[in-house]
Amino acid sequence: MYPHERSLVSQLADKPFALLGVNSDPELERIREIVKEKNLNWRSFWNGTDGTRGPISTQWNVTGWPTIYVLDQEGVIRYKNPRGAALDEAITKLLAEMGHSVQLSHENQGGEQP
Amino acid sequence: MMATTLMTACLKPPRFVIEPSVRFDVVSQILRSKSRGLILLVTFVLATMTWSATAAAQESRTWTDASGKFTVEAILKEVKRDSVVLIMTDGTEKTVPLAQLSADDRKYAADYRKAMLAENAAKKKATADAKKRGEDLKDELTGILQSFAQSEEQLKQAEQNPAQFRVARQSLVQETSQKLIELVSDVPQSDVARDVYLWVVRNGATDAPNSTATKMLVEHFADLPELAPMLGFLARDLSVLEKLVEKSKDESVKGVGTFLLAQQLANQENPALEDRVKKLLNQVLTKYATVIGVNRQPLGPQAEKLLFVLEHLSVGKVAPDISGADLDGVPFKLSDYRxxxxxxxxxxDW
Structure with missing residues (x-):
């Protein structure tokens, strides 16, 4: 997951696009270390000390990790749990609706080990 | 109708004598009203058959009085000890003492009564036998289950590997289920059959035994509260759930069934089904909120959650805002990214 996500964030840095995480690790210090260590380049909400039972994942009825939602510019949910190529396709389509044409390619992107 | 009035008079003949001309009028009256009478007749026979077994498939025939002078078309509805109940062509019923009928008619009535009594007795006996057989089967059921328990114990001893034990046990369950279902095949509505079907489903039999047991439970035991916690695996088909919800008089079966129905429909993520799912969930909230679901939690909060998902977390809905802090403790919101x-x-990361 990490390389794909890193690659999306860096390739779409100048586009109206954001990848927002909701992190469900109960130990904040540990996850901050991991973010640094693995060069994770997106912003995350923290789900709190209850981890997977934290307030955000509970409100969103998340029962499996990872869970992915793709929202358009109006905040409308357009896709649920697209993975890999399907995620790229979803993002490309929504950006095209806004008049941004993008070509995503993940070869040698991110540069780091997973 | 005039014919009826005269008919009653005909069969009450003591001092009463009707001139041949009058009698002719009666017959022609009946003949003239035949087509209308026939419709009434058919309607009446159908209506009668539904509640009275003794009215079964009787045909209209000509009845003659003891003197042999007077006749009338009528259907035999019932034979009592001293009289017959006839259905006239206009649909009305008349009770006529046997003594006033011709010898042929009395024989006809007597045969009919005999046949009916025999049929009723046979039915009673069949019901009693079925019940008795069901009870007799209890010992056999106990025997089969004891032998299952023994074989299961032996398997436990023999198989070191839990996976192998599960496979071996499954084929034992399957074999036992087949035996059990065969055992109760003649008495599918008996208590023993009920216990068999529950055992088969609870022990995770598959294929034919499972589908027979499921079908029979839905068919004959829909009111059994024991079905409610089993619905998750008992009713994987929408059609089975729908049937159970409609049929069962048990609140927990109806509640759990309604919720599972909503859940399955919601999983299809088809916007066209949204209204139906909402209706089902609102039923759960108003009628079955305290019923315990298959996950042993009350249905109310689960229905509320599913409603929330449906209204706010489905494709096409505006996502709920998230307000929190990032990993550096800086507050921000999802809506900042509109x-x-x-x-x-x-x-x-785990």
């Missing part, structure tokens, strides 16, 4: 395509990723 105007951008946003991927929300629930993640963890």
């Amino acid at each position: 105007g951008k395509v946003v991927v929300i990723d629930f993640w963890g």
